[in-house]
Amino acid sequence: MVKLTLMVMITGAVGVVNIYAWQQIFDEYDQERFKENQGLAGGSALVPSKYSMTVMVFIMMLSFYYFSRHVEKLARTLFLWKIDVHDQKERVYEMRRWNEALVTNMLPEHVARHFLGSKKRDEELYSQSYDEIGVMFASLPNFADFYTEESINNGGIECLRFLNEIISDFDALLDDPQFRCITKIKTIGSTYMAASGLTGKDGERGIGQKEELSEKERWQHLADLADFALAMKVTLMNINYQSFNNFMLRIGMNKGAVLAGVIGARKPHYDIWGNTVNVASRMESTGVMGNIQVVEETHLILKEYGFRFMRRGAIYVKGKGELLTFFLKGREKQGSFVNGSSVTLPHQVVDSS
Numbered sequence: 499m500v501k502l503t504l505m506v507m508i509t510g511a512v513g514v515v516n517i518y519a520w521q522q523i524f525d526e527y528d529q530e531r532f533k534e535n536q537g538l539a540g541g542s543a544l545v546p547s548k549y550s551m552t553v554m555v556f557i558m559m560l561s562f563y564y565f566s567r568h569v570e571k572l573a574r575t576l577f578l579w580k581i582d583v584h585d586q587k588e589r590v591y592e593m594r595r596w597n598e599a600l601v602t603n604m605l606p607e608h609v610a611r612h613f614l615g616s617k618k619r620d621e622e623l624y625s626q627s628y629d630e631i632g633v634m635f636a637s638l639p640n641f642a643d644f645y646t647e648e649s650i651n652n653g654g655i656e657c658l659r660f661l662n663e664i665i666s667d668f669d670a671l672l673d674d675p676q677f678r679c680i681t682k683i684k685t686i687g688s689t690y691m692a693a694s695g696l697t698g699k700d701g702e703r704g705i706g707q708k709e710e711l712s713e714k715e716r717w718q719h720l721a722d723l724a725d726f727a728l729a730m731k732v733t734l735m736n737i738n739y740q741s742f743n744n745f746m747l748r749i750g751m752n753k754g755a756v757l758a759g760v761i762g763a764r765k766p767h768y769d770i771w772g773n774t775v776n777v778a779s780r781m782e783s784t785g786v787m788g789n790i791q792v793v794e795e796t797h798l799i800l801k802e803y804g805f806r807f808m809r810r811g812a813i814y815v816k817g818k819g820e821l822l823t824f825f826l827k828g829r830e831k832q833g834s835f836v837n838g839s840s841v842t843l844p845h846q847v848v849d850s851s
């Protein structure tokens with residue numbers, strides 16, 4: 499509208515100048531041209547120049563107005579297209595961020611990066627072998643006695659809600675920087691399974707690089723897993739104190755080699771397999787409530803980190819025979835999650851061996 503108003507004003511001003519201010523000039527020009535044309539064409543009539551020039555300027559004005567409208571329409575279309583593209587990019591970025599968060603919640607971070615990568619083939623199977631991994635099973639044996647489907651518990655929903663709070667508190671421990679090397683594998687009923695050392699880098703590290711690390715550096719993640727098990731006991735003690743319950747954990751730990759991978763085309767699941775996992779499961783199932791049971795090899799490694807043990811003795815383990823086991827009771831050194839907690843574990847006997 500501004501352009502149209504300006505052009506109308508200019509055209510009107512030019513028309514006034516042509517018809518009134520320059521009338522004499524145009525009339526003289528028309529007379530000279532009329533004389534020439536009269537001698538050549540026999541005196542045909544001519545349109546006065548003051549009018550023809552005004553009409554010409556008016557036609558030019560219409561042409562410029564049409565051109566400016568066309569340019570403005572293109573510019574506006576381009577502008578709206580850019581806004582639409584920007585909004586689509588924002589939606590795609592937000593959707594990708596949600597997908598990454600969802601996949602990272604389902605799978606460990608390094609496995610999620612593998613599946614979200616652009617070079618992955620759909621039919622490709624993810625698997626990775628590890629030589630030095632810690633595995634832990636922690637169960638709530640007396641939760642089965644607590645669970646009931648009576649109407650007072652809303653058909654068991656309240657029991658499941660309480661179990662969810664316990665498991666969620668255990669998951670919250672993994673946000674602590676000390677437990678960054680620990681990966682939650684799954685929950686089976688009221689049993690919590692976790693592993694340490696499944697960071698992705700350890701599985702890709704060469705033999706030479708592993709030899710460069712000292713024994714204590716290589717098994718630091720196992721000590722963190724033991725601290726995590728102690729922290730779970732502290733967390734459950736706090737829950738019991740607040741809810742007037744008496745739940746107790748039965749925990750089994752082991753260390754060794756495992757094979758990790760993702761199975762399933764629908765609802766893919768990350769899991770680990772191997773003899774190490776089987777022994778850790780047996781340590782939990784043959785353990786005693788309120789204790790963390792380990793085999794002798796795990797005991798020898800963790801003892802170097804200041805953990806206190808009580809010898810249980812040899813027990814029969816299905817498929818493994820007699821195994822010498824120990825109960826992990828606490829840690830001497832300060833600075834761990836458990837020692838920094840407001841709740842302390844009861845003092846136990848130090849390993850007599």
